[in-house]
Amino acid sequence: MDLRRLPRPDDLLILLTVARLGRFNAVAETLGTTHTTISRRILALDKQLGGRTLERSPHGWELTDLGNEAVAAAEAIEGTLGALANRITQSDDALSGLVRISTPDGFGAGFVAPALVRLQRAHPLLNVEMLSATRKVSQNRSGVDLEVVVGNLDVSNAQTIFLSNYFLRLYASPQYAEDRGLPLTLDDVRQHGFVSYVESALQVAELGHRSTQLPVPRSSFQATSIFAQLEAVRRGAGIGLLPNFLVVGDPTFLPVLPDDFQRQLPIWAVARSESLRSAPVQAVLEAIRIEIADRQAVLAG
Structure with missing residues (x-):
């Protein structure tokens, strides 16, 4: 498997946060970074996936069909990382x-x-x-x-x-x-x-x-x-x-x-x-x- 051809997991998780909050500024505040960084990471993800994951609407950023597929992968990553963190901390708290x-x-x-x-x-x-x-x-x-x-x-x-x-x-x-x-x-x-x-x-x-x-x-x-x-x-x-x-x-x-x-x-x-x-x-x-x-x-x- 060529890892260079795979989207970065952290970029997928950023996309998931955008899908939940709808605004780059809010995502930046939540993740402790900047609007510019969020925008740059989404553009990098789009490039790796070969298409746009988000489109602007009167209601904020909305997922494209490709974005929905990417978010499904991001949710799986989020769940796996959460389970791993719980095992490391020996906690059942999800x-x-x-x-x-x-x-x-x-x-x-x-x-x-x-x-x-x-x-x-x-x-x-x-x-x-x-x-x-x-x-x-x-x-x-x-x-x-x-x-x-x-x-x-x-x-x-x-x-x-x-x-x-x-x-x-x-x-x-x-x-x-x-x-x-x-x-x-x-x-x-x-x-x-x-x-x-x-x-x-x-x-x-x-x-x-x-x-x-x-x-x-x-x-x-x-x-x-x-x-x-x-x-x-x-x-x-x-x-x-x-x-x-x-x-x-x-x-x-x-x-x-x-x-x-x-x-x-x-x-x-x-x-x-x-x-x-x-x-x-x-x-x-x-x-x-x-x-x-x-x-x-x-x-x-």
Whole structure:
């Protein structure tokens, strides 16, 4: 066998990472190298294979037919190297490497982080990066292995997995209720302060006040962080449109007009098919599902 005619295994593994993340910059960050190096290694691989493995699309880099064949070989190499590493370290733990996940900050802190911590305890060779982002699903695959998003989806070239529903409801602090009183009808909301997302910076319209058809409030406190909104409501800035799972059972938040208003939103996981074939990504997804199942009452509360 002429080894000079074979593609380099490390180049195949780089291609596999590009297939999972969709962007050279994200691959460079993950592998600790540069965009230029990634581009050069892919070009070298294309030359050895005699054709293009990737083509650019509006959704990031996509595999050609040749690229799909090369990725299948790369996945086999990845599995073999993982098994070898486990034997060398005398470990049965097949989960190692880095998984990057994007998630809204509230759901990320409440559900994703506990799931990932539990998974890492069982698999200490696994590294995770959790990026907080409250946005629509990325159409160019934003350089992460897995995206968690809320609201309605418009997705191409990726797989979507339904995780759960949750509710947005109205809440106020006991001190605000004592000082200002609470609205008796939805129309009365116009006489109160209102706490929600910054509408001009909001990608997921369903999370904002404008989409609720509630009347324009007397004043507003808007923040891009859900935790800033929670603190604003707690300190009496007004009535907040908040995820139920962040405040359920907390006596510092009072439900406002619970029989008259609520909004149910879905939570989804989105990933490229190449990412979903990765054992660490599968394990992360399953850990999140377990966390949701164990605490479904909180999401429904």
